[in-house]
Amino acid sequence: MNQSEKINSILANFSALNGTKFVGIREYISVKSGEVANFVVNANFSYANAVTKSVEILETLTEADFTAIANSFKVVNASGTQYGSNAGSREYLESGKLPKEGTKARIKVLEGVKETKTLATITKEMIENFNNNQNEETRSAQSIAQREMYEHITKGVKQHKETERYHIWAMAHSKEVLIDGEYSNSNPQIETLQKNAIERYCKEVLKKQLPTTKYRNFVVEENQLSEVKVTGSTIQFI
Numbered sequence: 001m002n003q004s005e006k007i008n009s010i011l012a013n014f015s016a017l018n019g020t021k022f023v024g025i026r027e028y029i030s031v032k033s034g035e036v037a038n039f040v041v042n043a044n045f046s047y048a049n050a051v052t053k054s055v056e057i058l059e060t061l062t063e064a065d066f067t068a069i070a071n072s073f074k075v076v077n078a079s080g081t082q083y084g085s086n087a088g089s090r091e092y093l094e095s096g097k098l099p100k101e102g103t104k105a106r107i108k109v110l111e112g113v114k115e116t117k118t119l120a121t122i123t124k125e126m127i128e129n130f131n132n133n134q135n136e137e138t139r140s141a142q143s144i145a146q147r148e149m150y151e152h153i154t155k156g157v158k159q160h161k162e163t164e165r166y167h168i169w170a171m172a173h174s175k176e177v178l179i180d181g182e183y184s185n186s187n188p189q190i191e192t193l194q195k196n197a198i199e200r201y202c203k204e205v206l207k208k209q210l211p212t213t214k215y216r217n218f219v220v221e222e223n224q225l226s227e228v229k230v231t232g233s234t235i236q237f238i
Contacts, residue, residue, distance in 0.1 A: 021154070022173060024228040025220055033181030040228050041170035041218070043156040050171070050211035051130045057208045058127050058198075065201065066119040072205070073197035076190055077119045085189055086112040114190070122194045130212070166225065168218040171211070 021044040029036050070077035084090030088105065089112030092098055099105035117125075150158040156169050188196070203209040 022228050023157075023168065023170070024226040025168070025218055026224045026226055027178065028218060028220060028224065030181055033183050034179075035177060035181030035183075036179035038176040038178060039216075039218070040173040041168060041216070042173050043154070043168055043170040045156075045171040047169070047212075047215065050215065054210040054212045055127050055130050057202055057206070057210055058123050058130075061120075061123055061198075061202075063120065066123075068205070069119055069197050069201045073193075073200060075119070075194050075197040076116045079116055079118050079121065081116045083114055083116060083190060084112050085114050089113045116190060117194075119194055119198065122191060123198060126195060126198070164222070166218075166220050166222065168220065170216065170218070171214045172216055 021042065023041050023043050025039040025041060027036055028039055066077055069075065082093060084093050086108065088099075088109040092109050093113065098109060149162070150160055150167070152158050153166070158167050159165070160167065199210055199213055203213075
């Protein structure tokens with residue numbers, strides 16, 4: 001049995017579980033933090049449906065919600081205040097001094113000067129981005145050159161022909177941290193904080209987590225894949 005047949009065999013075992021296909025990913029190492037964890041992912045979930053449901057949740061948010069988000073998570077909910085998104089732009093806003101005209105440094109500084117937006121505007125932009133990029137798998141597969149680099153295994157799973165690594169675009173079902181990573185303490189941009197606060201509010205207060213926030217892209221070796229059996233909240237690696 002070759003690799004493709006093996007993976008198809010693993011996935012086929014779970015086709016009867018309400019149409020879902022669960023894959024176990026062992027000892028996955030986060031590139032950013034170095035965290036090591038076991039994941040169980042659903043490789044047969046529709047991203048388009050996840051986008052639709054996420055948009056529906058975001059469209060229910062009102063001004064009262066935005067006020068609650070700002071107060072609960074201490075994020076900006078006012079427009080028009082300038083801020084710097086990089087060190088140069090922050091220094092410029094404090095000192096009023098710019099690099100020489102016509103230089104790349106000056107361009108970078110000016111491009112880094114942003115204005116705050118209301119949470120309503122941020123939410124609108126999130127909805128627009130979802131609608132403009134409705135299906136990540138379809139959008140990313142439009143390049144013929146890229147398609148030729150991969151062998152399609154099954155929905156959400158493809159194999160790079162040169163590296164033989166599996167690329168899995170899937171919804172995370174569960175996560176077991178084996179080794180903690182070194183998590184960054186860097187200060188996120190204002191808009192990132194606003195988006196994170198909106199997502200947290202939907203999940204923690206409204207109890208309606210945006211399905212798209214569960215999606216991840218995994219790049220794994222064959223020996224990191226395993227069969228799993230999911231019964232209720234019980235997960236068993238096989």
